[in-house]
Structures are given as structure tokens and as C-alpha cells.
Amino acid sequence: MAHLARSIFILWLLTMLPFFGNVLSRSSEISVAIQNLLKDQDDLTVHCKSRDYNIRVQYLKSHEHFLFHSRPNIFGTTLFYCSFAWEDGVCRRFDIYEYDRDKTYTDITWQIFKKGPCRFIENNGHDDNTTRKKAYGYAFFDNICFQWSHNSTMAHLARSIFILWLLTMLPFFGNVLSRSSEISVAIQNLLEDQDDLTVHCKSRDDDIRVQYLKSHEHFLFHFRPNIFGTTLFYCSFAWEDGVCRRFDIYEYDRDKTYTDITWQIFKEGPCRFIENNGHDDNTTRKKADGYAFFDNICFQWSHDSC
Structure with missing residues (x-):
């Protein structure tokens, strides 16, 4: 029976391979470009990751860009997050590809400014002059700017507040401990x-x-x-x-x-x-x-x- 069940499973798997191929092929490849448009022509260091992939660190001169490709997973949970660092020790973080936000696009260009990243979607033949914009030689039909993530800043602030609270509470804890009878x-x-x-x-x-x-x-x-x-x-x-x-x-x-x-x-x-x-x-x-x-x-x- 075990041999028969295994044979049936292998036969079923062979018949289903075309279906799985179609499912995977329907997951379009995503192209993400990141361009350094920091003012004062500062250099930009970029490091992007997902849960499964680590894009190596990129060093971008002013107006330079780099590109990476990915296929979203079939569960709709794909997330790439990046850190951006420039002069004076400034470091910011942003989710550069978030499936629910970006799933309708296959070609995305992010232009990085000190105030935050701006997402440009390539026109791909669209000719809607009411929304299309010309930006550095490329035609775009979607332009949205975002704020930096607050993750690292908020974590640092929360840690500082906790340490300050702990220092102010030490005398109280001392009193509590002293009131605990031997x-x-x-x-x-x-x-x-x-x-x-x-x-x-x-x-x-x-x-x-x-x-x-x-x-x-x-x-x-x-x-x-x-x-x-x-x-x-x-x-x-x-x-x-x-x-x-x-x-x-x-x-x-x-x-x-x-x-x-x-x-x-x-x-x-x-x-x-x-x-x-x-x-x-x-x-x-x-x-x-x-x-x-x-x-x-x-x-x-x-x-x-x-």
C-alpha cells in the first residue's frame, strides 16, 4: 500500500507540474532602481535586505543608481527594507518594496533625497499628460514621496527614555527591596x-x-x-x-x-x-x-x- 500511495503521489505531482509552473510564472519579476539625489552631491551608502536575500552594500556617487530584481513570493508577504547613510553619520531606514503597497508595479525607481525617498513608476507607454512628469530624462506617471521610517529613531528614543526612567526609579526600588522582610x-x-x-x-x-x-x-x-x-x-x-x-x-x-x-x-x-x-x-x-x-x-x- 505504501508503494502504491507513493506511485500515485508521484504521478499526481508530474501531472501538476505545469500548474505549478503557471503559478510561478504568473509572479512577475520586479525591478527596483535606487538613485542618489541627495543635495550637496553627498555620497550615499545603501544596504537592502529581505528575510531571504541580502543585497550587498552599494556606494553611490551623486546621481548614480543601482538596480536589483526579485519575484514576489506566492503568499504576498515580500518585503525589502534598506538603510541609507550619508555624511555626518546620518542613517535612515525605509521599506523599499512592500508587497501590499507596490504589488501593481513591476518597474519602480526610488530617488533618494535627504527629506525622504520618492517613488517613480515608469510610464510604460502611458500618455496621461495630467499625471505624467519628466524627471531627469525619464517619463513617469506616478510620483509619490514618503517619510523615512521611524524604527531606529524611535527605538533609540525609547531606550533613552527607559534608561532615564530606570535611573530615577532606582531609589524607589531600593526602598521596595528594603521593605521586603528578611x-x-x-x-x-x-x-x-x-x-x-x-x-x-x-x-x-x-x-x-x-x-x-x-x-x-x-x-x-x-x-x-x-x-x-x-x-x-x-x-x-x-x-x-x-x-x-x-x-x-x-x-x-x-x-x-x-x-x-x-x-x-x-x-x-x-x-x-x-x-x-x-x-x-x-x-x-x-x-x-x-x-x-x-x-x-x-x-x-x-x-x-x-
């Missing part, structure tokens, strides 16, 4: 059988070095949550017999209301204890290894591998 996280080894515990905690930005904890030992680390509310510290916990478990030890959405957190590590999972800090709610307060706590929740290990 978080204290303690991790204590309460593994059964008094096993030693190896702990390695990280965030996207910080790597807390590996900690080796004997039974009932603990270590402490501090940080400030970022201003975006996305702070996450995750840890791996390893003990004897090659066991390794993983858990998100600080997750902003889960832990953001606390500034002092103690995690007690058991083989079945980590338990979070929040220090009492003066609370005297005997219904929730628990005594654990000499500390008074008012919140005690145990979690399961993450399913992620170490």
Missing part, C-alpha cells in the same frame, strides 16, 4: 535511628552550600523574597542506604506570611514549625525540642528526583 529558614535533622542527613538547598539565583547534619543538629539560612513574589528554594535530603528525597523548602505563595520557619526532617517527610513569637494559643501551641510553636504541618516529599 526570611529565616532553619532545617533540623530528626531522622529516625539517628541517621546523619546531607542537605543541599538552592534557588534560581542562590546556591546554599551542602550541609552535613548529625542527629538533632540544624543549620540556618536567610534571604529576602524578590519583589515579584516568585521566590522558591528547593532542597535535596540524603541519608543512609542511598535514600534521596526532594522538597520545596520555601515557596512564596505557601510561606509568605511567615518570617521565621523551622523545618524538622523525618524519613516520612518534612514538618514545618512556625515559631510562637509571643503567641499564647494553647489550642495550637506545641512544645517541640524546647521550642514553642503555634503552627505544625507535615508534608509529603516531592515526586521530583534529586
Whole structure:
């Protein structure tokens, strides 16, 4: 069946080749000329590109021109854009062929002035004296001048405004960061059988070095949550017999209301204890290894591998 399907496809392709040839042949070749008419007879450097083609850099003396040819693609998305540079470091940009704007023409001449490019369409036998103009020895029936694109100028302006805004906002960001309370996280080894515990905690930005904890030992680390509310510290916990478990030890959405957190590590999972800090709610307060706590929740290990 696969062989039969392939044979049918090849036969269909051979019969359709004339059609594809007609489609491609109906896409007329476009001729685009660019002429340097800068005042003061300045030299002009031109570099044109499309998504698929790079026309090499052209250096034009006053009144010189160059020409390139192309066939618009069958999707109607052909676009050639050019940069134009002259003395005093001036550089401008313009879309020299834009399919929707220029699709009705096959021969286009662009004359480049400092104020902007002007498009001239060759007369091709037209004799409409109401619109035809004589320009430098050529007969044209369409003459439209355009403004330069604002892409590079606007991008530079936007970048300058952003940098200025950033400089003025730095004191504000400093205040925001200083108002972000410091978080204290303690991790204590309460593994059964008094096993030693190896702990390695990280965030996207910080790597807390590996900690080796004997039974009932603990270590402490501090940080400030970022201003975006996305702070996450995750840890791996390893003990004897090659066991390794993983858990998100600080997750902003889960832990953001606390500034002092103690995690007690058991083989079945980590338990979070929040220090009492003066609370005297005997219904929730628990005594654990000499500390008074008012919140005690145990979690399961993450399913992620170490």
C-alpha cells in the first residue's frame, strides 16, 4: 500500500507540474532602481535586505543608481527594507518594496533625497499628460514621496527614555527591596535511628552550600523574597542506604506570611514549625525540642528526583 500511495503521489505531482509552473510564472519579476539625489552631491551608502536575500552594500556617487530584481513570493508577504547613510553619520531606514503597497508595479525607481525617498513608476507607454512628469530624462506617471521610517529613531528614543526612567526609579526600588522582610529558614535533622542527613538547598539565583547534619543538629539560612513574589528554594535530603528525597523548602505563595520557619526532617517527610513569637494559643501551641510553636504541618516529599 505504501508503494502504491507513493506511485500515485508521484504521478499526481508530474501531472501538476505545469500548474505549478503557471503559478510561478504568473509572479512577475520586479525591478527596483535606487538613485542618489541627495543635495550637496553627498555620497550615499545603501544596504537592502529581505528575510531571504541580502543585497550587498552599494556606494553611490551623486546621481548614480543601482538596480536589483526579485519575484514576489506566492503568499504576498515580500518585503525589502534598506538603510541609507550619508555624511555626518546620518542613517535612515525605509521599506523599499512592500508587497501590499507596490504589488501593481513591476518597474519602480526610488530617488533618494535627504527629506525622504520618492517613488517613480515608469510610464510604460502611458500618455496621461495630467499625471505624467519628466524627471531627469525619464517619463513617469506616478510620483509619490514618503517619510523615512521611524524604527531606529524611535527605538533609540525609547531606550533613552527607559534608561532615564530606570535611573530615577532606582531609589524607589531600593526602598521596595528594603521593605521586603528578611526570611529565616532553619532545617533540623530528626531522622529516625539517628541517621546523619546531607542537605543541599538552592534557588534560581542562590546556591546554599551542602550541609552535613548529625542527629538533632540544624543549620540556618536567610534571604529576602524578590519583589515579584516568585521566590522558591528547593532542597535535596540524603541519608543512609542511598535514600534521596526532594522538597520545596520555601515557596512564596505557601510561606509568605511567615518570617521565621523551622523545618524538622523525618524519613516520612518534612514538618514545618512556625515559631510562637509571643503567641499564647494553647489550642495550637506545641512544645517541640524546647521550642514553642503555634503552627505544625507535615508534608509529603516531592515526586521530583534529586
